[in-house]
Amino acid sequence: MQIVINNRKVHAMEGETLLETARRCGFPIPSLCWSGQAIHRSSCMVCAVRDCRTGQLIPSCTTLPTEGMELDSESNEVVSTRTLSLELLLSNHRADCEAPCRTACPGNMDVAGMNRLYDRGKTDEALGLLRDTLVIPATLCYLCQAPCEKICRRREVGDTVPIREIKKTLVEATDLDRIGNPPGNGLRIAVRGSGPMSLSAAYHLRKQGYEVHVFEPEGAILLPHIASLGKVPAGVLELEIEVIRRLGVEFFPSHGMPEAATYHRVITPEAKTKQPARLVLEGRRLALGEDPKAFQSSCSRFSEAEKKTLAHTAATANGKSGCLYCDCEAKTSCLLRRYATEYGIRTSRYPKTSAQEAFRCQRVSASVCFEPAKCIRCGLCVYNSANGFTFRDRGFAMQVVLPEENAPHIPEDLCQLCPTGALYRRE
Numbered sequence: 001m002q003i004v005i006n007n008r009k010v011h012a013m014e015g016e017t018l019l020e021t022a023r024r025c026g027f028p029i030p031s032l033c034w035s036g037q038a039i040h041r042s043s044c045m046v047c048a049v050r051d052c053r054t055g056q057l058i059p060s061c062t063t064l065p066t067e068g069m070e071l072d073s074e075s076n077e078v079v080s081t082r083t084l085s086l087e088l089l090l091s092n093h094r095a096d097c098e099a100p101c102r103t104a105c106p107g108n109m110d111v112a113g114m115n116r117l118y119d120r121g122k123t124d125e126a127l128g129l130l131r132d133t134l135v136i137p138a139t140l141c142y143l144c145q146a147p148c149e150k151i152c153r154r155r156e157v158g159d160t161v162p163i164r165e166i167k168k169t170l171v172e173a174t175d176l177d178r179i180g181n182p183p184g185n186g187l188r189i190a191v192r193g194s195g196p197m198s199l200s201a202a203y204h205l206r207k208q209g210y211e212v213h214v215f216e217p218e219g220a221i222l223l224p225h226i227a228s229l230g231k232v233p234a235g236v237l238e239l240e241i242e243v244i245r246r247l248g249v250e251f252f253p254s255h256g257m258p259e260a261a262t263y264h265r266v267i268t269p270e271a272k273t274k275q276p277a278r279l280v281l282e283g284r285r286l287a288l289g290e291d292p293k294a295f296q297s298s299c300s301r302f303s304e305a306e307k308k309t310l311a312h313t314a315a316t317a318n319g320k321s322g323c324l325y326c327d328c329e330a331k332t333s334c335l336l337r338r339y340a341t342e343y344g345i346r347t348s349r350y351p352k353t354s355a356q357e358a359f360r361c362q363r364v365s366a367s368v369c370f371e372p373a374k375c376i377r378c379g380l381c382v383y384n385s386a387n388g389f390t391f392r393d394r395g396f397a398m399q400v401v402l403p404e405e406n407a408p409h410i411p412e413d414l415c416q417l418c419p420t421g422a423l424y425r426r427e
Ligand code: SF4
Pocket: 093, 095, 096, 097, 098, 297, 328, 329, 330, 331, 332, 334, 335, 336, 337, 374, 420, 421, 422
């Protein structure tokens, strides 16, 4: 049958919902409580579209097309409705997307991610993540005031996680003979200067396959500067520059102009800060472009119950780092975060009303966890697990719960249906 979406005639197939027709025809519509072939009921309204004939806003995930239907999926009214739905969900969401140590780091280091790998004995991966973010991590550890350690949540219950010591330990495990030279893409880029911003840009461009020429002898300005500060032990920066050199970055002992015509691009870093980790981040942006600013849900002050949970988590944390892993395990896959980012939500316009406690985590099985404070009550886990999750109470007070005796009935792959980090598989 024929329907019209945003003034364009499209063909709707038998059995398809409006959401499926629209997406197939290239109209992006978000969804949270709908998931492919799984049993679902509309509740979140982030998939709202407007029926132009009646003027009503309808959920596209459960509405079937009818001949001649005319829909609007992109007007301001539709976008505002979806934004409002997302904001309401977020007002009932007590959780952190990123850990406070990462938001505090001027280099945007994913400390929790590094600690997870370190604690699991995945030293190479932890070091890879560290270098791919901070490029000269050990040097920065000696120069930086470590706001990550000052804000570390473990301080609430005792000592901070020794983040800088962990980074130094990882860097000490560097095996120069195992540094690979990434395959080239046939393009050459010149980078002027060899300060933190230039080194970072050179590192990331080389990893992307560019042939990179740095116009300044390696460490020409940075090494004497660091020596004058007297904070970084001899050999630390030299090792980190050697890693960059072994990746294939070439240094030219000339301060002159590179011949621009022989290069795909000439990069001249302009430092707007003196903060070394921030400079490294700017260098990365110069090479790779700006990361889109992702939505950040965060817990504000903790309740007494939350402090108790935090203390218990700290007392039972058994990784070498002592890290509480305060970030959300779903931070890169969560649909709620993705849509909040896409719809430009920075912080919810509505006060946090959640009755849920942050940090509370119910073990469903050896590898599956349920965090009620991240649940948006979409019901997917309820409708798709027999004798498993269930609703408690009604209206805004409604919660999704898993009675302990039902936990053995939960299939592992139920996690895949959860649109947030409420139900997830933990290694
Ligand atoms: S569930 Fe999503 S929105 Fe909530 S903390 Fe995790 S990543 Fe952020």
